[in-house]
Amino acid sequence: GDSVTQMEGPVTLSEEAFLTINCTYTATGYPSLFWYVQYPGEGLQLLLKATKADDKGSNKGFEATYRKETTSFHLEKGSVQVSDSAVYFCALRSMDSNYQLIWGAGTKLIIKP
Amino acid sequence: NAGVMQNPRHLVRRRGQEARLRCSPVKGHSHVYWYRQLPEEGLKFMVYLQKENIIDESGMPKERFSAEFPKEGPSILRIQQVVRGDSAAYFCASSPLLLQGSNGNTIYFGEGSWLTVV
Numbered sequence: 001g002d003s004v005t006q007m008e009g010p011v012t013l014s015e016e017a018f019l020t021i022n023c024t025y026t027a028t029g030y031p032s033l034f035w036y037v038q039y040p041g042e043g044l045q046l047l048l049k050a051t052k053a054d055d056k057g058s059n060k061g062f063e064a065t066y067r068k069e070t071t072s073f074h075l076e077k078g079s080v081q082v083s084d085s086a087v088y089f090c091a092l093r094s095m096d097s098n099y100q101l102i103w104g105a106g107t108k109l110i111i112k113p
Numbered sequence: 114n115a116g117v118m119q120n121p122r123h124l125v126r127r128r129g130q131e132a133r134l135r136c137s138p139v140k141g142h143s144h145v146y147w148y149r150q151l152p153e154e155g156l157k158f159m160v161y162l163q164k165e166n167i168i169d170e171s172g173m174p175k176e177r178f179s180a181e182f183p184k185e186g187p188s189i190l191r192i193q194q195v196v197r198g199d200s201a202a203y204f205c206a207s208s209p210l211l212l213q214g215s216n217g218n219t220i221y222f223g224e225g226s227w228l229t230v231v
Contacts (some may be wrong), residue, residue: 002157006141042225043119043204043222043224043225044156044225045222046219046221046222089155089157091154099146099158099169099208100158100171101158101220102149104155105153106154106155107212
């Protein structure tokens with residue numbers, strides 16, 4: 001079945017550091033891929049998405065490229081801020097998973113000033 | 114959050130009590146989904162509803178859990194005789210069209226309801 005694997009957290013970085021959070025997936029066909037962010041005490045917000053191979057999603061300085069050859073959708077940001085501290089979830093939707101969505105376990109990001 | 118409203122945001126219940134979680138989808142959205150997030154885990158699908166119909170409840174526990182989306186009013190997720198293992202964040206989401214395969218339709222999430230069973 002479909003699955004999503006994220007790097008384990010917490011990830012602790014200093015402000016202005018470069019961020020990479022790895023996400024790999026297994027799925028049938030050509031899934032849509034998503035990154036969601038959950039700030040402390042808040043709900044999920046869609047951060048970015050990509051619906052086909054080689055698409056790059058971007059938002060708020062974050063980027064992720066849909067790499068079919070490596071089945072990956074790694075999240076990157078060139079210079080993180082304290083306000084980026086949150087839990088980041090990678091998710092996919094495919095012909096098999098539809099609205100059920102398949103979620104990674106989440107990666108907690110802590111940015112220190 | 115594009116207008117999905119959930120309440121209460123936080124709910125504390127003693128073991129054996131009932132918990133009712135409400136969700137008002139984005140205006141005009143007729144597809145509602147409930148997900149559960151256990152501590153330190155990703156979300157898991159529970160149920161998909163359209164107005165007055167349960168379409169897919171394959172992710173719902175067989176006992177104590179029920180969901181509805183009446184013609185008028187919000188969708189309700191009801192948990193009877195709660196146990197400590199029900200403590201989780203429950204997220205509601207809605208979409209204007211059915212999410213199918215890898216189409217680009219967007220799903221909008223509410224801010225979640227955090228249930229704590231003591």
